Amino acid sequence: MFDLPTLGTFIAVVLGLFLIPGPAVLLVVSRTLQGGRKTGVLTGLGIAAGDFGHTLFASVGLSAVLMTSALAFNAVKYVGAAYLIYLGIRAFLARPGSPSLPAVAPIAPAKAFLQAIAAELLNPKTALFFLAFMPQFVHPERGSTFLQFAVLGLIFVVLSSLYTSLLALSIKPLGRLLGRLSWLARWQGKIVGAVFISLGLRVATQQR
Incomplete structure (x- = not known):
């Protein structure tokens, strides 16, 4: 279904x-600081569950579209490429700022898990991404597109x-490490911008 270069590229990206x-990382960090490690872990698992929900939604819709016609494939391809390049340009041109944690009240681990799922599922930027x-x-000639989406999502x-x-x-030792890497805050926009722009260009040149 997938060759090693495709899987390797996907995992690396x-x-x-x-x-x-990003917002998901900041949410996990803030929940951990507020409620402890268990709350932080369950928040991360909730975000991952929300991401898989987005994968299933994309699988159902796009698996049919990608198999319909070359025109439908190209429409999805160019819209996706334009969106990724747009994200990349915005990130690349954004001025670096001081990262700050969102204010989050103490919360039970189970509730943090459920709220993280809802927050991720209702995030339109995640859906678009x-x-x-x-x-x-995903390559239709390699088998079921729905199954390919599901595997990548997993x-x-x-x-x-x-x-x-x-x-x-x-979180504690990582916080001390990030404190020494102040250059990352200055360059993270440029890094993620370059990643998104390169992804967009790859999507635009992909063949059906």
Whole structure:
């Protein structure tokens, strides 16, 4: 279904994106600081569950579209490419700022898990990202597109769960490390911008 270069590229890109602090990371960090490691881990698992929900939504809709015609494939491809390049340009041009944690009241671990699922499912930017990001790794000639989406989604969820769990378990030493890496705050926009722009260009040049 997937060749090793495709899977390797997908995993490398996902891991690279995880390393750029975003809303999900800040939520896990803040929940961990407020409620402890268990709350932080369950928040990360809730975010991963929400991401898999987005994957299933994308699978149902896009698996049919990608098999319909070359015109439908190209429409999805160019819209996705334009969105990724737009995100990249915005990130690249954004002025670096001081990262700050959102104010989050103490919360029970189970409630944190459920709220993280809802927050991720209702995030339109996440939905748009999955619609733009996933199709470039799906090839109809290699079998069921729905199954390909599902497999990629599971890989994403597993990697996300592992990353956020490790983050919650090592929050204190990680905080000291990030304090020494102030240059990352200055360059993170440029890094994620370059990643998104390169992804967009790859989507635009992908053949059906």
